[in-house]
Amino acid sequence: MQLDNLDNFLNKKILVQQVKGGSKLTDRQKGSLIGLGLRGIGSKSTLAASAPVLGMVKKVQHVIKVSLA
Numbered sequence: 001m002q003l004d005n006l007d008n009f010l011n012k013k014i015l016v017q018q019v020k021g022g023s024k025l026t027d028r029q030k031g032s033l034i035g036l037g038l039r040g041i042g043s044k045s046t047l048a049a050s051a052p053v054l055g056m057v058k059k060v061q062h063v064i065k066v067s068l069a
Contacts, residue, residue, distance in 0.1 A: 016038065
């Protein structure tokens with residue numbers, strides 16, 4: 001799902017899945033993955049799409065896959 005307009009996700013449940021490894025990410029991006037509840041390739045997390053969560057999703061969108069839950 002395209003992340004061009006993140007406002008469409010606000011106040012909805014989203015499913016976030018990590019599809020790439022995080023070893024080459026910056027510390028800030030690794031922190032975003034941990035904040036999203038992702039621990040490694042294949043891990044999934046269901047979250048309420050608030051502004052802080054969508055900000056973290058935007059920072060690591062090249063490592064994750066997002067869909068509506």
